[in-house]
Amino acid sequence: MASKPIPQPSEASLPYWEACRSHELRIQRCLQCGSLIHYPKLRCPTDGSDQFEWALMSGLGAVHSFVIPRRAFHPGFKDEVPHVIAIVELDEGVRVLTNIVGADPADVRAGMRVTLEWDDNAGEYPLAKFKPIVGGHA
Amino acid sequence: MTLHRKAAVTGIGETKYSKGSGMSDRELQLQAVERAIADAGINRDEIDGIIPSPHGNGFTSEGFNEHLGLKRLAFSATVHFGGANGLTAMHAATMAVASGSARHVLVVAGRNGYSGTKISARPQLLQANFEATREFESPFGATVPMHFYALMAQRMMHLYGTTSRQLGMVAVTERAHALLNDNAIMQAPLSIEEHQQSRMLVDPLHLFDCCIESDGAAAYIVSAADAARDCRNTPTWVLGIAEGHPDSPSSIVTRSDTLRSGIGIAAPYALKMAGITPHDLQAAMLYDPFSFLVILQLEALGYCKTGEGGPFVESGGIALDGALPTNTHGGLLSQAHSVAGINHLCEAVRQLRGTAGKAQVDLSGPVVVTGNGDFGDGAVAVLSNS
Numbered sequence: 001m002a003s004k005p006i007p008q009p010s011e012a013s014l015p016y017w018e019a020c021r022s023h024e025l026r027i028q029r030c031l032q033c034g035s036l037i038h039y040p041k042l043r044c045p046t047d048g049s050d051q052f053e054w055a056l057m058s059g060l061g062a063v064h065s066f067v068i069p070r071r072a073f074h075p076g077f078k079d080e081v082p083h084v085i086a087i088v089e090l091d092e093g094v095r096v097l098t099n100i101v102g103a104d105p106a107d108v109r110a111g112m113r114v115t116l117e118w119d120d121n122a123g124e125y126p127l128a129k130f131k132p133i134v135g136g137h138a
Numbered sequence: 139m140t141l142h143r144k145a146a147v148t149g150i151g152e153t154k155y156s157k158g159s160g161m162s163d164r165e166l167q168l169q170a171v172e173r174a175i176a177d178a179g180i181n182r183d184e185i186d187g188i189i190p191s192p193h194g195n196g197f198t199s200e201g202f203n204e205h206l207g208l209k210r211l212a213f214s215a216t217v218h219f220g221g222a223n224g225l226t227a228m229h230a231a232t233m234a235v236a237s238g239s240a241r242h243v244l245v246v247a248g249r250n251g252y253s254g255t256k257i258s259a260r261p262q263l264l265q266a267n268f269e270a271t272r273e274f275e276s277p278f279g280a281t282v283p284m285h286f287y288a289l290m291a292q293r294m295m296h297l298y299g300t301t302s303r304q305l306g307m308v309a310v311t312e313r314a315h316a317l318l319n320d321n322a323i324m325q326a327p328l329s330i331e332e333h334q335q336s337r338m339l340v341d342p343l344h345l346f347d348c349c350i351e352s353d354g355a356a357a358y359i360v361s362a363a364d365a366a367r368d369c370r371n372t373p374t375w376v377l378g379i380a381e382g383h384p385d386s387p388s389s390i391v392t393r394s395d396t397l398r399s400g401i402g403i404a405a406p407y408a409l410k411m412a413g414i415t416p417h418d419l420q421a422a423m424l425y426d427p428f429s430f431l432v433i434l435q436l437e438a439l440g441y442c443k444t445g446e447g448g449p450f451v452e453s454g455g456i457a458l459d460g461a462l463p464t465n466t467h468g469g470l471l472s473q474a475h476s477v478a479g480i481n482h483l484c485e486a487v488r489q490l491r492g493t494a495g496k497a498q499v500d501l502s503g504p505v506v507v508t509g510n511g512d513f514g515d516g517a518v519a520v521l522s523n524s
Contacts, residue, residue, distance in 0.1 A: 005276035039270045065293040068341035074281040085280050097275045097391040110296040
């Protein structure tokens with residue numbers, strides 16, 4: 001089976017991926033103005049600072065938008081389609097690209113509440129995926 | 139200084155659009171260039187500025203300089219905004235002739251986007267060129283532009299109740315326009331039922347919501363105001379031109395407003411420079427790699443209120459006899475997609491000259507042209523022959 005694209009950390013993003021190893025979803029935060037920054041950057045887009053911490057997220061959020069590929073455009077996903085690719089807005093306000101797992105794709109809706117579910121089968125770095133909160137609603 | 143009426147499009151040229159040109163990218167580009175120069179009615183050595191295309195295997199400005207035997211190349215630049223290049227190049231060309239650095243700037247793009255490196259081979263390019271996509275998006279299966287644009291479409295449908303039928307009416311209307319155009323690739327009629335029954339590629343986008351891939355090239359010449367009056371055709375004046383670049387130009391996912399991209403940012407600047415309001419527009423050539431982007435742009439331009447673009451399209455608003463005839467050549471959905479949107483510009487010029495053939499609309503005012511590149515860099519031009 002063809003392999004999937006795997007994350008290649010950059011000089012700005014390495015702390016994000018290292019946190020994933022410990023099953024912690026940590027997002028870059030500017031120490032000066034406190035704003036959350038995603039994707040990771042070398043300077044804070046708000047104030048230009050280069051001093052950051054890596055803030056632990058709650059892992060809760062809602063589906064902002066989602067799509068269901070019916071065919072694979074990359075051979076690594078041939079056995080996975082149809083699956084759900086989604087933008088999830090974390091409760092902390094940051095949006096991430098992810099998959100919605102543990103649900104029939106036909107049941108996924110924008111606004112649906114979701115919680116973090118680590119995928120440990122993705123290679124060196126676990127991937128932060130999300131599953132619906134049972135009984136959760138928009 | 140404003141760029142209002144400082145420059146005009148004086149020549150346009152397109153090759154035959156096809157799925158199998160049998161020619162090299164360079165030969166296609168030279169053909170389009172020769173046609174644009176002939177259309178302008180100038181000698182080729184009067185070209186003193188060039189903006190070549192970074193896509194495909196065509197010429198650099200050095201190559202054109204050599205193969206066209208130019209006498210005095212005074213200006214060259216290359217723009218890197220994908221599908222917005224046709225118009226971001228116009229922005230640069232307009233500045234070059236307005237400043238006096240050049241008099242006739244040639245803009246060209248084109249390649250074998252079907253028989254050569256396919257337009258849809260962009261996944262590999264995304265992997266190589268877009269760091270955020272490679273690192274944070276492709277591991278989840280989002281590897282091609284369609285994935286990200288489908289996320290935009292779904293968001294629009296969620297917020298405004300835009301329907302798949304409304305998306306389909308964009309494709310159906312543009313196909314009807316393509317049937318009037320001998321140089322459009324798609325020549326079979328398309329019904330809304332056929333759109334609805336077409337293969338779902340990335341739900342909510344059907345096959346017919348997505349642009350075609352083609353071979354072909356297109357070129358145009360931007361001339362300084364005084365030089366334009368010496369050309370063969372009535373000049374097409376640049377009334378307004380502007381670029382817009384969203385806060386996360388390389389990612390739709392992390393953009394502060396998922397539905398607001400470069401075209402929406404550029405539009406008010408271009409309209410203000412042109413001295414018009416959206417409702418002064420008489421026709422629109424809107425960059426349409428995916429059907430829903432036409433609806434979104436009608437709103438981004440301020441022509442339709444937010445959320446009302448879908449019903450406007452459904453009620454026939456973008457048809458030849460509608461309030462705003464749109465993509466009267468067939469667009470990227472049904473004419474061709476391999477020239478960075480220069481086919482949209484060529485059609486605007488034809489409409490303004492009154493040479494659009496069976497698709498000609500009765501115009502008394504300006505035409506808007508848009509370009510959208512990669513993940514949301516945009517440009518807007520307002521053109522008029524009066």
